[in-house]
Amino acid sequence: MKKDYIYQQIAQKITQLIRNGVLKPGDKLPSIRTICQEQGISMNTAKRIYLDLESKALITAKPQSGYFVTKAGHRQLPLPAASKPSGKDSRSIPDQLISKIYGGTERKGVTFFSVGVPAPELLPVAKLNKCLLKASRELKDSSTGYEPLPGNEKLRHAVARRSFMWGGSLSPDDIITTNGGMNAISLCMLALTKPGDTIATESPLFSGILQLAQSMGLRVLELPTDPQTGIDLKALKAVVKNINLCLLVSNFSTPLGCCMPDEHKKAVVQLLDQHHVPLIEDDLYSDLYFGASRPSSCKAFDKTGNVLWCSSVSKTLAPGYRVGWVSPGRYKEQLLRMKYVHMLSTSPLMQEAIATFLENGGYDLHLRKLRDTLHTNCIHYTNTIAAHFPEGTRISRPQGGLSLWVELHKDIDTTELYEQAIRQKISISPGRMFTLQQQFDNCLRLSMGLPWSEQLQRKLQQLGRIAGNL
Template sequence: MKKDFIYSQIAQNIAQLIRSGVLKPGDKLPSIRTICLEQGISMNTAKRVYLELESKALITSRPQSGYFVTEGAYRQLPLPAASQPSEKDSRSIPDQLISKIYGGPARKGITLLSIGVPAADLLPVAKLNKCLLKASREFKDSSIGYEPLAGSERLRQTLAKRSFMWGGQLSADDIVTTNGGLNAISLCIQALTKSGDTIATESPLFSGILQLAQSLGLRVVELPTHPQTGVDLKALKAVVKNINLCLLVPNFSTPLGCCMPDDHKKEVVQLLERHNLPLIEDDLYSDLYFGPSRPVSCKTFDKTGNVLWCGSVSKTLAPGYRVGWVAPGRYKEQVLRLKYVHMLANPTLTQEAIALFLESGGYDLHLRKLRDTLYTNYLHYTNTIAAHFPEGTRISRPQGGLSLWVELRKGIDTVELYEQAIRQKISIAPGRMFTLQPQFDNCLRLSFGLPWSEQLQRKLQQLGRIAGNL
C-alpha cells in the first residue's frame, strides 16, 4: 500500500507541474535513474510513475532519448460560457430527438458518445453475477416474496453506513429504495408538487428530468449555471419566492460536470429551509470524483430533513439492475405512500446483490479503478478535441462524473452535427436536449465512459472534422 501511494503521489506531482505549465509540451523529463536518486525510490517504482503518466497521454517515450511532455498535454481550451436562460422564452423538450438518440434502432457498431453510463467493459460483471447467485441461495423463498415497502433492509443498512463518509449520518430507517435514480426523483417530485407548480433547476440539466417535469404539468425555471461552480446563488435567491420546489445536481452534474463549492451547498440548504421549500438533491455522480476525496452533499448540511437525497448505482456499477434510493427526510411518509401506489415493492435479488457487493469491499476497489479510467479518458478526450475540433471550441473541465460539455462556435447546429455523425456511426447528445430554453444549439455532451482506444480516438477526430465542415 505504501509503495502504491509513493508512485501515485509522484505521478500526481509531475502531472500538476504539466497542468500548471511549469513543464511545457516538448520538455524533457528527468531520466528514470535520476527520479530514483531524487525521490529515493526503486527502479521499478520509477518506471511505474512514467507508465502512469504515459497512460494519461501526458508524456511520451522516445527511443534512446528519454521521456518528454506530449504536445497536446493539458492544452486547455476556454471554458464554455455560463448559461443565461430566459424566464420568459420557453419551448418544449425535443421528445422525438431524445427518442431517436436514446431509444432508436439497434446500436451495434455505433460509437455511443451519447450515453452517459460506463461501458460494460468497465464494470465488474462477473463479480456481480456471483453476488446474484449468492443472494438467491440465501433466501428460502428464492426472493419471490414482496420486499418491505421501504426496500431491502440489508441494502438500506449498508447505504446508511456509507453515508458517514460524507457526513450524511443516516440510519436505515431514513432510506427508501427505488427502481433507479430517476424513479427516486420522480417519487419525490410527485409527492411534493401538483400540476401548475413551479420548480427551479440548474441549466443545462439531464433531459429525463425535464421530460418528467413537463409530463407532470410543472413549470420549470432554469437558473444560470457556471460550468465549474454550478448554479448561480443570486439567481436562486431572486426566484425563491416564486417556486414550490428546487432540484439540483450539486456534484458533477450532467452535462457540465461542475461541482458546487461546499459553502454554496450550505447556503442553498439554509436559504430553502428559511423559505420552507424542499430541495431534491440528485447525487448520482458523487462517487466518480477525480480529486482526493468524495465531495460532501447538500444533505450533509441538512439539519431539519428538508433535503431529499437521491442516489443509485446506475452510473457507477450496474445500470440495468435499476437499484436506487432516496433519503426523503421529513417527507418520508409522502414518498412511501406514493411508492406503495405506484410500485408496492422493488425486486429483491438485485437489491441484495448490490448490498453484498458493497459489504464485501468490492465496490470501493471497483470505484478506484473506474475513477482512474474515467479521468484518463477525460484527458484523452481533451487532448483530441483541442487538436482536431474547429477553432472557437470551448470545453468544460469536469471534476468528476461521466460527461464533457463542448461548446462550438455560433452557427454550428449540433442537431445537424448529430445527423451527419450518425451516418458515420457516431452518436452524440446535442445541447438542445438539456434545456427548455432557446439555448445550447451549438453545444453537445460527450460521454467519456467508453474504453479508450485508437478507434475511439479516430472517431473523435472524425467528429471534429464533421463539425469543422458545418
C-alpha cells in the same frame, strides 16, 4: 495508506502541475530514483506513476534521457460560456429529438458517444453474476417475495455505512430503496409537488428530469449555471420566494460536469431551508471523482432534513439492475406513501446482490479502476477535440463524472451535426436536448464511458471533421 492511494495522489499532483503550467512542455521530470527518495515510495510505485502519466499522453519517455512533459498536456481550449436562460418558466422540450437519439441505442456498429453510462467492458460483470447467484440462494423464498416497504435492509445498511465518505451520518432507517436514481427523483417530485408548481433547476440539465417535470405539469425555471461551479447563487436567491422545489445535480452534473464548491452547497442548503423550499439532490456521479477524494454532498450540510438525497449504482456499477435509493429527511412518510402507491416493492434479488457487492470490498476496488479509466479518457477526448475540432470550439473541464460539454461556433447546429454524424455511425447528444428553452443549439454532450482505442479516437476525429464542414 494503501499503495493505490499513494500512486493516485502523486500522479494527480503531477497532472495538476502540468495542467497549471508549472511544468511546461519539454520540462524534464525527476528520475524514478529521485521520486522514490523524495516521496518515500518503492521503485514499482514510482514506475506505476510514470506509466499512468504516459497513458494519459501527459509525459513521454526518451531512451537514456528520462521523462519529459509533452505538448498534449497543454492543449487547453477555452471553457464554455456560463448559461444564460431567460427568467421565464420553460415549456418547449424536443421530445422527437430525444426519442430519436435514445431510441436507436440498439443499432449495430454505431459509436455511442450519446449514452451516458460506462460501457459493459468497464464493469465487473463476472463478480456481479456471482453476487446474483449468492443472493438467489440466500434470500428468503428465493427472492420471489415482497421486500419491506423501505427496501432491502442489507442494502440500506451498506449505503448508510458509506455516507461517512461524503460527510453524512445516515442510518439504515434514513434510507428508502428505489428502482434506480430516476425513480428516486420521481417519487420525490410526486410527494412534494402538484401540477402548476414551480421547480428551479440548473441549466443545462439531463433531459429525463425535464421530461418528468413536464409530464407532471410542473413549471420549470432554468437558472444560470457556471461550467465549473454550478448554479448561480444570486439567481437562485432572486427567485427562491417564487419556487416550490429545487433540484440540483451537486457533483459532476450531466451534461456540464460542474461541481459545486462546498461553500456553495452550504449556502444553497441554508437558503432553501430558510424559505421552506425542499431540495432534491441528484448525487449520481460523486463516486466518479478524478481527484484525491470524493466531494461532499449537499446532504452533509443539512441540519433540518430539508434535503432529499438521491443516488444509485446506475452510473458506476450496474445500469440495468435499476438499484437506487433516497434519504428523504423529514419527508420520509410522504416518500413511503408514494412508494407504496406506485411500486409497493423493489426487486429483492437485484438489491441483495448490490448490497453484497458493496459489503465485500469489491466496489471500492472497481471504482478506483473506473475513475482512472474515465480520467484517462477525459484527457484523451480533450486532446483529440483540441486537435481536430473546428476553430472556436470550447470544452468543459470536468473533475469527475461521465460527460464532456462541447460548445461549437454559434453557426454550427448540433442537431444537424447529429443527423450527419449518425450517417457515419456516430451518435452524439445535441445540446438542445438538455433544456426546455431555445438555447444550446451549438452545443453537444459526449459520454466518456467508452473504452479508449485507436478506433474511438478516429471516430472522434471524424466527428470534428463533420463539424468543421457545417
